[in-house]
Amino acid sequence: xxxxxxxxxxxxxxxxxSDLWFSFSHSPLTIVSxxxxxxxxxxxxxxxxxxxxxxxxxxxxxxxxxxxxxxWVEGGNPDFLLGTDDQGRDMLSTIMYxxxxxxxxxxxxxxxxxxxxxxxxxxxxxxxxxxxxxxxxIADIKLTFPAILVALLVDGLVRAALPRELHDRIAxxxxxxxxxxxxxxxxARTVRGSTLVEKNKEYVMAARVIGLSSxxxxxxxxxxxxxxxxxxxxxxxxxxxILAEAxxxxxxxxxxPTQPSLGTLIRIGNDFLFSGEWWITVFPGITLALMVLSxxxxxxxxxxxxxxxxx
Amino acid sequence: xxxxxxxxxxxALPVMFTVxxxxxxxxxxxxxxxxxxxGQDYTEAQRxxxxxxxxxxxxxxxxxxxxxxxxxxxxxGLSYRLARPVSDLILERAPATLELSFTAAFLALAIGVPMxxxxxxxxxxxxxxxxxTISLIGVSLPTFLIGILLILVFAVMxxxxxxxxxxxxxxxGWWTTGFLTASGLKALILPSITLGLFQxxxxxxxxxxxxLEVLRTDYIKFARARGLSNxxxxxxxxxxxxxxxxxxxxxxQLGAIIAFAIVTETVFQWPGMGLLFIQAVSNADIxxxxxxxxxxxxxxxxxxxxxxxxxxxxxxxxxxxxxxxxR
Numbered sequence: 001x002x003x004x005x006x007x008x009x010x011x012x013x014x015x016x017x018s019d020l021w022f023s024f025s026h027s028p029l030t031i032v033s034x035x036x037x038x039x040x041x042x043x044x045x046x047x048x049x050x051x052x053x054x055x056x057x058x059x060x061x062x063x064x065x066x067x068x069x070x071x072w073v074e075g076g077n078p079d080f081l082l083g084t085d086d087q088g089r090d091m092l093s094t095i096m097y098x099x100x101x102x103x104x105x106x107x108x109x110x111x112x113x114x115x116x117x118x119x120x121x122x123x124x125x126x127x128x129x130x131x132x133x134x135x136x137x138i139a140d141i142k143l144t145f146p147a148i149l150v151a152l153l154v155d156g157l158v159r160a161a162l163p164r165e166l167h168d169r170i171a172x173x174x175x176x177x178x179x180x181x182x183x184x185x186x187x188a189r190t191v192r193g194s195t196l197v198e199k200n201k202e203y204v205m206a207a208r209v210i211g212l213s214s215x216x217x218x219x220x221x222x223x224x225x226x227x228x229x230x231x232x233x234x235x236x237x238x239x240x241x242i243l244a245e246a247x248x249x250x251x252x253x254x255x256x257p258t259q260p261s262l263g264t265l266i267r268i269g270n271d272f273l274f275s276g277e278w279w280i281t282v283f284p285g286i287t288l289a290l291m292v293l294s295x296x297x298x299x300x301x302x303x304x305x306x307x308x309x310x311x
Numbered sequence: 312x313x314x315x316x317x318x319x320x321x322x323a324l325p326v327m328f329t330v331x332x333x334x335x336x337x338x339x340x341x342x343x344x345x346x347x348x349x350g351q352d353y354t355e356a357q358r359x360x361x362x363x364x365x366x367x368x369x370x371x372x373x374x375x376x377x378x379x380x381x382x383x384x385x386x387x388g389l390s391y392r393l394a395r396p397v398s399d400l401i402l403e404r405a406p407a408t409l410e411l412s413f414t415a416a417f418l419a420l421a422i423g424v425p426m427x428x429x430x431x432x433x434x435x436x437x438x439x440x441x442x443x444t445i446s447l448i449g450v451s452l453p454t455f456l457i458g459i460l461l462i463l464v465f466a467v468m469x470x471x472x473x474x475x476x477x478x479x480x481x482x483x484g485w486w487t488t489g490f491l492t493a494s495g496l497k498a499l500i501l502p503s504i505t506l507g508l509f510q511x512x513x514x515x516x517x518x519x520x521x522x523l524e525v526l527r528t529d530y531i532k533f534a535r536a537r538g539l540s541n542x543x544x545x546x547x548x549x550x551x552x553x554x555x556x557x558x559x560x561x562x563x564q565l566g567a568i569i570a571f572a573i574v575t576e577t578v579f580q581w582p583g584m585g586l587l588f589i590q591a592v593s594n595a596d597i598x599x600x601x602x603x604x605x606x607x608x609x610x611x612x613x614x615x616x617x618x619x620x621x622x623x624x625x626x627x628x629x630x631x632x633x634x635x636x637x638r
Contacts, residue, residue, distance in 0.1 A: 137325070141325075141326050141329055141330075145566075145570075145607070145608075145611065146566060146567045146570040146571070148570060148571065148573075148574075149570040149573075149607065152573070152588075152589075152592060153592075153600070153604065155592065156591070156592035156593075156595070156600055157337060157600075159592065159593075159595055160337075160595035160597055160600075239451070243453050246453055246455075247453055247454070247455060247574055250453075250455045250574070250577075251573070251574065251577055251589050251592075252589075252593055253589070253592050253593055263453075266455070266456065266459065270459055270578075273459065273462060273463060273467060274467060274474075276467075278463060278467075281459055281463075282463075285456045285459065285460070288453065288456065289448075289451060289452050289453075289456065292451045292452075292453070293447070293448070293451040296447075296450065296451055297447075
């Protein structure tokens, strides 16, 4: 790279000079959603350290503490800020651990979908011919069905194919696989499109002339040039992946109840809605909504900021 | 026109073939129907007899064509768990899902289009901002959470609407309808709002974006210069030209509505196909899953076909180019 002027400055000041930072610091909504997202991620990652109770340690659970309303409601216990559920687990701690599972599944399935989609798109675009036609035909068929339906189906199939205790042990990975597989097409199409453009450029020709293998050209020359839009799609899809996991878990076919995610917590709370214990549902629900909303707003901002044509 | 329909049908065939192959592979290789149907006590001779009766000793493709032949006639075998023909189960549940889905789609269109037109025309008004904020929340809240919140407010706290089931239904032949009784209509309100909300916000944003685009064009300026009334310009010229993408998206979203009916039906214990399917998934009831997959695929292929035809009818410019090229 020949931008020697920029290189002389430190990376921090270069970042502060960039268009990206300018559009970020001039959009209050984006700043707020970044703070909310960071706070939620922080709380989730640090849950084992900062959660006031350990909701999965059976020794500290006391059924006498069950159904405590939030601390500020009459009858609430200041020990349990957001109240407790049917087993006497502290809601605040349970939500922090639940957010941990939700974010973990969200991130992993986005990465899985991204790797799968980018690989297939790169191969389809670069190799062309029959490979391209077959891969894109599969993508078309996949697009005929809504992602959530594909995830449900994959999950159901794996559930039927595996013996029960094995499935319970790897259920988390099954969900990640199901959501990832239902979501790779967008990456593949985008990467294929940009690869088709890139592969006719001179640097690819030059790489061929000096005798590099196709694999080498694809991975170390074309790939870096087609990754830009992929990161935007990944951010936008993170919100979807978190929602998909919550939906699967709510339907009772997602992560196992021993590792409750936010969706599982809402499912559990749903049983107590009619007896008036609204906090068991509402707080995980608010957390989930905040998480998805902030991630979606960040994704929208990133898309607009990196694409000057949309301004 | 006729050539266009035929070419579209030929494109749909590989989709249906692939789906039925997947569906059959599920049926044939996942789980062990013989063990499930025999139960605990059986002799080896009984087992062999059952395998022969079910045709499981035949080669893969013979079995597959047998399966296809039955599927075309609407026969999908017996549910493992309920021990009843899958086709009966689905037929019994279909009216509930279809009534819910079409009501939701109708609501989404009837509310979404006017809201989109309004926010497109009056960009800066506070009501537009309010609508846009609502739509952002509508996109970020998961369907099941919206359903739960509606139940909490209207069924638990206010106690004005039922929280589960279809209410009383009237049977017309094999079709049962909730449209004809007061309790059936009341039971329909919350689920259809829950199901339609996401599509409503989507349609609103789409119509708004299209309106903004169209209002900038020269022919709108010309219409204004001719002294046409605002109403004639907005509805006669602008809205009409936004309809092509709206029709496409709405059509494709009809499929999404039927898929998301699974979630809504679970929240409201609505006795439709979605609830049947989700119970089948958690019980590994393969015949129901396979049949549901085939049926949804068929439905989607039909919807796509109808959308393509509408495209063709609404926009004369597309008639030359669309017929040859794949979408």
